[in-house]
Amino acid sequence: MSRAVYLHVGAPRTGSSYLHRRLAANRESLAAHGVQVPVPEGQAAAAFDLVGRRYGSVDVSGQWDQLVKATNRVDGTAVISYDVLAGARSAEAQRALDAFRKRDLHVVYVVRDLARQLPAEWQESLKRGRSWTYARFLDRMVERRGGAARQFWRSQDISDVLRRWTSGLEPDHVHVIVAPAGEPTREQRWDLYCAALGIDPAWAPVDVGEVPAPLSITEAGALRAVNQRLQQVEHDAMTRRQLIRTALDNRHRSPGAGGGPDDRITLRPDLIAWAAGITEEWVDWLTGSGVQVVGRVEDLWSPLPDPDTTWADPDEPDPAAVATTALDLLATMTVQAARRLPPGQPTAFARAARLLRGAG
Numbered sequence: 001m002s003r004a005v006y007l008h009v010g011a012p013r014t015g016s017s018y019l020h021r022r023l024a025a026n027r028e029s030l031a032a033h034g035v036q037v038p039v040p041e042g043q044a045a046a047a048f049d050l051v052g053r054r055y056g057s058v059d060v061s062g063q064w065d066q067l068v069k070a071t072n073r074v075d076g077t078a079v080i081s082y083d084v085l086a087g088a089r090s091a092e093a094q095r096a097l098d099a100f101r102k103r104d105l106h107v108v109y110v111v112r113d114l115a116r117q118l119p120a121e122w123q124e125s126l127k128r129g130r131s132w133t134y135a136r137f138l139d140r141m142v143e144r145r146g147g148a149a150r151q152f153w154r155s156q157d158i159s160d161v162l163r164r165w166t167s168g169l170e171p172d173h174v175h176v177i178v179a180p181a182g183e184p185t186r187e188q189r190w191d192l193y194c195a196a197l198g199i200d201p202a203w204a205p206v207d208v209g210e211v212p213a214p215l216s217i218t219e220a221g222a223l224r225a226v227n228q229r230l231q232q233v234e235h236d237a238m239t240r241r242q243l244i245r246t247a248l249d250n251r252h253r254s255p256g257a258g259g260g261p262d263d264r265i266t267l268r269p270d271l272i273a274w275a276a277g278i279t280e281e282w283v284d285w286l287t288g289s290g291v292q293v294v295g296r297v298e299d300l301w302s303p304l305p306d307p308d309t310t311w312a313d314p315d316e317p318d319p320a321a322v323a324t325t326a327l328d329l330l331a332t333m334t335v336q337a338a339r340r341l342p343p344g345q346p347t348a349f350a351r352a353a354r355l356l357r358g359a360g
Contacts, residue, residue, distance in 0.1 A: 002034065002076055002077050002104065003075075003076075003077075003103050003104055004077045004078070004103065004104040004105075004106060004198070005071060005077075005078045005079075005080065005100045005103040005104070005105050005106065006077065006078070006079045006080070006106045006107075006108055006196075006197050006198075007080050007085070007096065007100070007105070007106070007107050007108065007165075008079065008080065008081035008082075008083075008085075008108040008109075008110075008193075008197075009082075009083070009085035009086045009088070009107060009108070009109055009161070009165055010083035010084070010085055010086025010087075010109060010110065010155055010161070011083060011086045011109065011110055011111060011112070011117075011155050011156050011161070012083040012084070012086065012087075012121075012124075012155050012156075013112070013116075013117055013120040013121060013124060014083070014110040014111065014112050014117075014177075014179055015110070015179070015186075015189050015211050016081070016082075016083035016110065017083075017211075018186060018189060018190075018208065018211050019081055019189075019190075019193050020040075020043070020044075020081050020082065021208040022190065022204055022206070022207070022208050023037045023040065023079060023081060023204070024037060024040040024041070025204075025206045025208050026203070026204035026205065026206050027040060029203055029204060029205065029206070030199070030203050030204055032203075033199075033200070033203045034076035034077055035076065035077045035078075035079065035197075035199060035203065036074045036076055036077065036078050036079070037078075037079050037081075038067065038070040038071045038073075038074055038078055038080070039066070039067055039070050042063060042066070042067060043067060043080055043081065043082050044082050044084075045058055045060040045063040046060070046063040046064045046066065046067035046080075046082075047064075047082035047084045047085050048060045048063075048084060049061060049062065049063040049064040050064040050085065050088060050092055050095065050096060051084055051085065051087055051088045051089075051092055052092070053084065056238050057238065064096075067080065068099040068100075071100070072099075072100070072102075072103070077198070078103075079197060083155075084155075085165075086109065086154075086155040086156075086161050086165075087151055087154045087155040088164065088165070089154075089164070090164050093164040093165050093167070094167060097165070097167060097168065097169070101168075104173075105169065105173060106169075106173045106174070106175060107162075107165050107166060107169060107173065107174050107175070108175045108176075108177065108193075108196045108197065109158075109161060109162060109165065109174075109175070109176050109177070110176075110177040110179060110193075111158050111176060111177070111178055111179065111282075111300060112178075112179040112300075113179075113181070113275075113279070113299065113300050113301060113302045113303075114267065114275040114278065114279065114302055115266065115267040115272070115275060115302035115303060116179075116302075117156055118138065118141060118267055118275075119214070119265040119266060119267060119314075120214065121137075121141075121152055121156075122134055122137045122138075122220075122265070122314075123214060123215045123220060123265065125137065125148065126215070126220055126223045126224060126227065127223070127241065127244055127245060127248065128241060129227050129230070129231075129237060129240065129241065130227065131224045131227040131228045131231070133224075133315045134220075134265070134313075134314040134315050135315055138268060138271065141153075142271065142274065158176075158282040158285065158286065159281065159282060159285040162174065162176070162285075162289070162291070166291070171289060171290035171291045171292070172290075172291075172292055174289075174291040174292065175196035175197075175291070175292045175294055176286060176291050176292065176293050176294065177192050177193065177195075177196050177294045177295055178293060178294065178295035178296055178297055178299050178300055179192075179295070179299065180192075180295060180296070180299055181296075181299040181303065186207070186210065186211055187201075189211075190204075192294050192295055195294050196292075196294045212248065212249050214264075214265065215248070215265065216263040216264065216265070217263045217264070217265055217312055217314045217317045218263055218317050218318065218321045218322055218325050219248070219251070219325055219329075220265060220314055220317070221314070221317035221321075221322040221325075222322050222323075222325035222326035222328075222329055223244070223248075223326075223329065225322060225323075225326045226244075226326055226329060226330060239337075243333045243336050243337060244329075244333065246332075246336055247329055247332040247333045247336065248329075250332065251328070251329070251332070262312055263312070264312070265314050266305070266311070266312070267302060268311065269305045269311050272302055272304060272305065275302045276301065276302065279300050279301055279302065282300060283297055283300060283301075
């Protein structure tokens with residue numbers, strides 16, 4: 001029986017959460033075919049332990065060692081998957097690789113073009129409570145200045161990540177999935193994952209729903225406004241993040257709330273050439289490294305903007321649409337928060353809503 005270990009290390013913002021959830025939801029079916037997902041509910045904590053980062057209020061000390069022990073007890077193929085691993089420093093990645101040297105070790109890494117990754121990273125920062133402008137975010141990313149930029153590039157710089165995560169591995173044990181251009185379906189994503197992991201897609205028949213849609217320009221503007229108001233109100237940051245994510249995952253658009261193709265967040269046109277220079281370095285590295293590329297390497301190139309279309313600046317959304325969307329978002333968050341509290345206890349989100357109305 002195979003004694004393989006597949007370490008899926010990222011990258012963030014490439015649909016990794018869908019893979020985590022589908023593997024966990026099909027744990028029994030996969031096990032029947034010799035594929036185990038050890039401690040699926042604990043892999044996140046273990047990954048944060050390895051990279052030395054906080055995981056909310058959870059004490060993660062020792063979690064990586066526990067996951068290693070559980071994985072090395074597996075007879076058959078074991079899959080470990082969490083995208084925070086991409087940001088591991090050299091010593092941390094080496095520790096992970098050394099833990100499985102006696103197994104048939106494979107590393108899986110998913111990549112996507114910068115024209116999608118950079119907007120996705122800004123949106124993620126808003127979901128975590130930031131309120132900075134898209135322009136400031138892009139400036140920091142281009143200059144590689146500040147903690148957020150360092151973390152982004154440590155997880156997204158393809159050649160750098162793979163140098164850290166492939167020490168001592170043969171090229172055919174390194175599987176780089178190139179996310180399809182455009183808007184791939186979840187089944188297209190799943191088929192690529194399975195090709196890299198050596199899994200028959202039919203072994204995991206239970207689907208786990210859609211990948212959350214990206215924020216629109218209007219929604220990003222509304223979330224920035226909400227975050228700015230919440231910074232004026234004492235509240236629990238972890239609870240806020242959970243409520244925001246749940247509200248966004250279940251969002252609906254009221255009339256006048258924006259949306260549509262013209263409301264999409266895209267890379268600023270003057271950065272396309274800069275992104276192309278980085279992509280060329282990545283493509284050269286991939287094609288010369290001998291690693292297994294799953295998908296089309298040409299999908300790494302950022303698409304050229306339509307010269308006949310005016311770029312929509314995410315920092316200049318329609319104010320009326322933003323106000324409507326912000327109130328929709330706060331209403332959903334307030335309902336969720338109210339369900340968690342004793343009757344009559346006000347929520348930070350209700351207080352923020354009053355602030356928002358007062359500023360209108």
